[in-house]
Amino acid sequence: MGLIKRYESEIYGNYKKGWLLYGLYTGLIMSFSVLLRYFLTYPMDTPSTWIDNIVLFLCMFIFTYLYRKKLYMGNIFFKEVYILNLGIGVVAGVIYGLFIWYYGSSVDTELVQRYVENQEYIYINNWEGTDEDMKARIDEIKSMASVQYLSIMGGILTMVTSLMIAFIVGLLLRTQKNVVRQKR
Numbered sequence: 001m002g003l004i005k006r007y008e009s010e011i012y013g014n015y016k017k018g019w020l021l022y023g024l025y026t027g028l029i030m031s032f033s034v035l036l037r038y039f040l041t042y043p044m045d046t047p048s049t050w051i052d053n054i055v056l057f058l059c060m061f062i063f064t065y066l067y068r069k070k071l072y073m074g075n076i077f078f079k080e081v082y083i084l085n086l087g088i089g090v091v092a093g094v095i096y097g098l099f100i101w102y103y104g105s106s107v108d109t110e111l112v113q114r115y116v117e118n119q120e121y122i123y124i125n126n127w128e129g130t131d132e133d134m135k136a137r138i139d140e141i142k143s144m145a146s147v148q149y150l151s152i153m154g155g156i157l158t159m160v161t162s163l164m165i166a167f168i169v170g171l172l173l174r175t176q177k178n179v180v181r182q183k184r
Helices: 015-039 050-070 078-107 111-126 131-144 147-173
Strands: none
Touching: 015 050, 015 078, 050 078, 050 147, 078 111, 078 147, 111 131, 111 147
């Protein structure tokens, strides 16, 4: 068929250790940015914002660069960078989701209310259906919205965003191209 290429690449480092260590650091840095924004009077109104995505990208880029520097001669394939960043994204998503649960329960108890108001504003300004359908949708959001829901959503959104960011970081920081395996 020839559409799918099979690559021969090695894994040079211990990326599983990197998942835990750098994922923990990334989750903590993302959590710190949420707290910093809260104290600078810019509290969250959604479980994941563009600032969180920028922090995630910067952390993945910096930690991948540090990981690459530890390797022999800095050799790293796209596959290893991608796998490393997927693990970092999953661990960071879990840490971030747990922090959002704590944040919404203890630090910022108005998070759910701001989320519902933000969603109402979006629906009111962008709705093209009937008013009854819009009110039903807003009532559905009000019944679903809770701190647990927002924390799970924040963790999942972080993990999904890390899929795309891992690809970009992989393209930027790989140092070797994979060798295509020859057909026998």
